[in-house]
Amino acid sequence: MGIQVQFRKEAAELLSSGAVKLVIGYGEGSTPERRRPVFVRTPAETERLVLDGACVANLSTYLISEGLLSDGKNVAVFLKPDGIRSINILAAEAQLNPEQVVIFGFDIENGEARPLAGRKASDFTQVVEAAKAAGLSPELQKEAERLDHISAAERFEYWKEQFSKCIKCYACRQVCPMCYCRRCIVDVNQPQWINTSSHTLGNFEWNIVRAFHLAGRCVACGGCDRSCPVNIPLRLINHRMAKEVLDAFDYYAGESTDQKPVLATFRQDDPETFIL
Template sequence: MGGRKMGNLNEIAAHLLQNDDVQLIIGYGEGSAGRVRPLFVSNKKATEKLLFDSRCTQNLASYLYKKEITCLGKPAIVANIRTLRGIIRLAAEHQLEDETIIALAVSTGDDVKELRRLEDMEQYLSEADLQLKKEDKALLDKLNAMTIADRWAFWQQEMAHCIKCYACRQACPLCYCTQCTVEINQPQWIPVASSKLGNMEWHIMRSMHLAGRCIECGQCGEACPANIPIHLLPIRLAEEIRELYGSVTGISKRESCEMSSFQPDDKEKFIT
């Protein structure tokens, strides 16, 4: 297939750097305590450290637009499904241009596909499994079945642990605003300190700003140091938007944002 090469991750990465096809490889490396961490490789020798296994779930697409990364040159990125969806969505929102990055699509370490164009990535994703994780689906169904008072109690209890570290925002590939509403203090939209009100308002705001854009990778929830299932909030909206308008995000560079478009006959039952 056009633009696709298969082979070993480390070999392909070394080859790309040697040919000066890219100046940087964004991938995963061994971290501490048996965990993996993001690894940024610009030297051919260090490509040995790159790895990919079942622990590598982080969505690396959030590094693609960070200034300290973009200044290092053209990147190749080790991409699992969620990273690929992040790349496509960023391209759909005109944050990335075609052929400015190379995705090394991985399923296991020895089966790497080199995808140079967005089209190739779209093709790769069209054959991929985009289902939610089973435990997320189960918790979502459980919450949907609860009464409103129980849901309030559930979220109040969960959000009491929020320390407002904004790790959810930093981890999200789609939270790329250079100035976030929570950093504005005139007006002070959301209280700065961790408080019941401010925590809730922050998560409402974050989810609303991801409505119609969220690629359902669940990275925000994984980044949360308090283990709050906050990823379910934008995922719930994504679920609803898929039902209402039939749109799936992060699969086509031409997809629109459902919140910045409309149909004159959008259905609702609550406006009198």
């Protein structure tokens, strides 16, 4: 039995038994290679669920919709390892109760979706450990190193060009499961830390602050990158942050549901090579 058939069947069972009120999965998209999220509430609708190598979006972001989980009922969601890590972070940051989230875990290997065993976030500890052991994306690291090796002025020009394209549509924020704040810092106007009009200075500030807020929280799902209408390589800057917290503090985002935030904790022997 293929994974798609299996997940559809199990989703239908969960819905008909009332174990979950909603299944968030993937459905057909506008083109054959695209998938879009579907929200399934009845067993019959499970026929709309698709699962294949094109299912890349991190659907955990839909769980933070205000009020979705406040009735205490369970929701099932299709998640890759990055999405499972997102659940861990959201649980650690008290944005959801992991007991309410039923996970249809899968991973994509050679373009094929493959099921992961487990139903609760805590069942996937080994999956997350394996992801940490496998390391951060080598392609992104290669690109980050390329930037590290050019001069600061050239790097500045690179990002200036990238950020000058930003139209402050906030799609990156909208798609990100970590951007659950009721009021984003960019919307604070007393005082206005970040210039909101889409000129390059404001764009610089916005993108720097967003990257800082994602340090130790980004799971590299790539949602921001894909959603950006002007193709700013947002994943790259987030990758650099993930690398920093991993190297400096051995911190890998989303390891467990009780992991403490990297910037709200410290060790007395944290490295400090740069402090005079």
